[in-house]
Amino acid sequence: MKKKAVKIILLLSLLIQLTGCYDYKEPDEIAYIVAVGVDKGDTQNAYNFTIQFARPSKITGGGGEEGASGEETTGIVNVDAPSLYTAINLANHVVSKKFTLSHTKVIVLSDDLCKESITPMIDSIGRSSDIRPSVYICVANGKAYDYLKAVKPSIEINPVKYYQLILESDYTSYIPVNDAQEIYFNFKNNLKQNVLPLVGASEGTQKEEGQKQGESGGGEGASGGSSGSGQSGSGGDMSTMGQDSSTQGGGQSGGSEASGMESSQKEKNIPENDEGFEYRMKEYIAGNLDIKKQNAGETIGGAVFKKDKMIGQITGIEAEIYNILCGKFNEGYAVMSSSKVPDGVITIRLEQKERPRTDVDIEDEKIIVRTRIYMEGDFISTPQDSVIEEDILSFEEESEKYIKDALMKFLKKTQEEFNSDIIGYGNYAKRVFLTDKSFYEFGWNDKYNTAEFDIDVEFNIRRTGLISKKTEGK
């Protein structure tokens, strides 16, 4: 009898397990932060955080008629706080659901902030178990708030998916490929300086949106007014905090936005690349695209860092070259020039089949970096009056030269303009030394700008598409 009673008590005690644990979270009590924007705050050591969160109830049906449009699927809270988590803490007082960073896809830091130091943000990223290592960290060409406000995906309903497709697809080669884990790693290691994707809001749309908000008295929150992003508020206190859905203050129609873009396009004078690689491509940078589109958010180019400070920017083409040098270029369409058709352009589908093979030799303080790059390409289009196929070897040789020239020019820029080893050759230089002490005594980062580069490019055309032209009579 006694044993039975004990068994019953033990069995009943198992019922306690059914109540769940302390840390249970009902999905409908959680607000998933999709993106976080960080701008400089009004006061010292204060930041202005923009929290873009998903509105799951609007993300239904996977698109089409059932789902809401991209702009309605996110909301924005803008808050001044000394750190990310205190910002979330404050924001939790505005939005009824509890914010979580577990599904955050992107953290956008303003360029003003990056020029000072990103150390406090990077530390949070490395320390927090909420923030996944696969989060992307971007730099806004302007204000982070403006970018997040401008992002209104027109064909993607799920905002997380939008950022994911933009920042980690194999075919967006004009941005540097790095995730938070790698950025933290580079930051601490100090042997490969970071290059973060550059994002921005197209200027025309900002102006238009600003005008609209000006007319309507701005958004719901104190920070909702156009590109002021709340920093024009009283600063630092709760009064600057406002909740704002993307539909408020940002209402736009595709047609009017496109016309706004057209008007701004005239003002832009974006230089064209006259080198053989990516011939006649415009040297775009985020926030400065002259592309007609509904979504004002732009992601192209990169922000170059030295230790914890941003020291410059690279264009989309340079970001592509950076990816090639780092071995992270997967595939993309590139434009080549050819001496045989000086006025025409040849479009190829470029692919990096192998990672670069790099060796660093150090002899008597003289540094020689040897890199072998292997690329493959397929013809996508050639000028109508040309027959490149007949002398494909000379085209390959010419292309190799163009690619090599582009790589050399970029590497010189990293030395002369940035003086920052952004490709990470320091990691290869380590192999020359036997101990950490001898390597650190050598002082790689101080000597990087004296390094000589020996680049060997091999480029092969593999396919010519569905046609292969021949000269008549041959």
Add this chain to the structure above:
Amino acid sequence: MKLKSKFMINKKELCCILVNLMTVKLFFTYPRNIVINAGNAAWIQTIYVSLLAVAAYFITIRVYEKAGMKSILDISEEVGKKPLKIIVGLILIIIFTANVTVTMRSFPESVKNTLLPLTPMEVITTMLAAAIAVAAFAGIFSLSRIHSIYIPFAGIILVILLIMLTPYMNIVNIAPLFGKGTYNILLSGLEGLSIFSDILVLFVLIPFCKSFNEVKKGGGYAVIISAVVSCVLVFFYNMIYANPVAQEFIFPVYQMTRLIRIGEFFQRLDAFFEFIWSIAMMLYAGVYLYVICYIFKSVFNLKYTKELIIPFVIIISCISFIPSSIVDLLRSGTILYRISIPFCILLPVGLAVLYRIKGHKNV
């Protein structure tokens, strides 16, 4: 003294128990500590200490062979009568309690850090304590069978996770080859032997085993498997995280599993690791709790072991709360391991030598 029981621990079960005891610490701070000492050469240090550990094991077991199926407590009694048995027993209890106490605190800390941030530490520790008490109640034979089923399964999961980590490895991360220098690898690196200190449990469990041959082989396999696992894990850690960032992560293996991402759907596999790790940890603590109670019973000639389980689990849980923070815990854990290494290596071999000398004199 050999126990009279129809259930005895066989070679495979013994091996699985010892592998779990030695490798579970690898999932806490061990790889980090090695990197702090040797830098990018942590993997060389691990190979070095592993070779030493394997050599030390085979020397010890060769010397111990004469004692046959007698436990370390039995031979200490034969060598130095009751007083030596009590001294050796208390030393073993202190070492094992220190070992299990550090783990009893580290594990809930890791769970709180990564899985249950809102749950109070007291609740997590109580749940863990209850689980290990139940495990210890089940007895060493049940534990050995569970180990023999579970450890191969955990090993397969670990191998799969490591395969998924290979894309994140980068050969340049292990340069410069000798990291912080040969002095750190060869001399300071000896503290890396701490993961093998749990082999001491083998010399307590001998009477529960079928034969000395099974003990010898089971222990040998366990040391070799643990050596391979430690070398592989530290090598992966070195290849994925170079110094100095590798010195920062408190839970290196968990940190590595967080990286795994295969396409869009296979993400957050750290949950698998947490699951495997949690069960391994409970089995680890369960074995230690049982062994501590068994030593206490043997030393003080008590009749039962099970009655000691609750008092000991309460004592261990309370001691585990002494470090005020995880920083304090890491520091005290390192000190305790350093202190315990000489005992773990020298105690069995020393007593076996004394036993041989005494046996020789008697003849």
